[in-house]
Amino acid sequence: MAWQKLCPLEEIPALGARVVAHADGDIAVFRAEGDSVFAIADACPHKGGPLSQGIVHGQKVTCPLHNWNIELDSGHACAPDEGCVRNYPVRIEAGEVWLET
Numbered sequence: 001m002a003w004q005k006l007c008p009l010e011e012i013p014a015l016g017a018r019v020v021a022h023a024d025g026d027i028a029v030f031r032a033e034g035d036s037v038f039a040i041a042d043a044c045p046h047k048g049g050p051l052s053q054g055i056v057h058g059q060k061v062t063c064p065l066h067n068w069n070i071e072l073d074s075g076h077a078c079a080p081d082e083g084c085v086r087n088y089p090v091r092i093e094a095g096e097v098w099l100e101t
Contacts, residue, residue, distance in 0.1 A: 006097045009035060017042075017052040017061075022101060027088055028052035029099060030072050032059050038072035039090040039099055045070075045083030 012018045012031040019042055020027045028042035028051050036059060042052045049065035059072045069078040075087040089100040 001100050003091075003098045003100050006099050009037070009092055009095055009097055012037070012097065015056040017054075017056070019052045020099065024086075026050075026052070027099065027101075028061075029090065029097065030056055030061060032056055032072055035092075036072075037090050037092055037097055039088040040070065040072060040075045041085040041087075043085060044068055045077055045085055046081065051085070 017028045017030045026042040027039050029039045044063040046068050049063040051061050053064045054061040060069045062069050068081045075085040077083045091098050
């Protein structure tokens, strides 16, 4: 595994996401409340909806297709829904976002 420098934190919209292409599929990097940053696979476990286009609230994202809520820190769907997506380690260093792939 290697750390990849993505961008300055300010380039990810507040309560939004940026998509990073990866060999295993796109990764959605989210900037949640309080400038917390999370990275998960950009495909809802329900029907593969693009989570990067969902609504971020707290430390969750709501899938734009069928309103499933996914926890950004773990990738797990919130009850009563079941399933999860892969999450990726991410960090902020000197205002820059780094992703471990």
